[in-house]
Amino acid sequence: MITVTPGMRRLCASVLGMEAIVVGLITPVAINTQDVEPSVAVTVGLGLAVLCVLVIGLLKRPFAYIVGSVVQVLAIASGFLVPTMFFLGAVFAALWITAIFVAHRVEDVTSR
Numbered sequence: 162m163i164t165v166t167p168g169m170r171r172l173c174a175s176v177l178g179m180e181a182i183v184v185g186l187i188t189p190v191a192i193n194t195q196d197v198e199p200s201v202a203v204t205v206g207l208g209l210a211v212l213c214v215l216v217i218g219l220l221k222r223p224f225a226y227i228v229g230s231v232v233q234v235l236a237i238a239s240g241f242l243v244p245t246m247f248f249l250g251a252v253f254a255a256l257w258i259t260a261i262f263v264a265h266r267v268e269d270v271t272s273r
Contacts, residue, residue, distance in 0.1 A: 165221060173264075187202070187205070188203055216232060237250030
């Protein structure tokens with residue numbers, strides 16, 4: 162079971178907030194440079210951005226961290242539309258994992 166701490170919520174919300182901007186911006190890139198159908202690009206890009214924002218609102222609950230992890234996988238998978246997202250998705254996934262572990266470590270140290 163995931164123990165949600167205020168520090169973990171803040172760090173994970175920061176990661177998801179930045180990620181929402183990046184995945185939202187893949188929409189015009191996919192349309193203009195990759196010749197992806199606009200309906201597909203909007204669904205994937207803006208859909209992921211909205212999902213990131215929704216998960217930020219749910220971070221008080223432990224299940225949101227599982228949903229956030231699924232968002233990371235979907236961000237990496239968006240690389241099939243815009244190949245750069247394979248790299249950027251992996252970077253955000255690493256930030257997501259780091260945010261969770263660093264927050265737990267900081268909370269453990271400060272609670273002693």
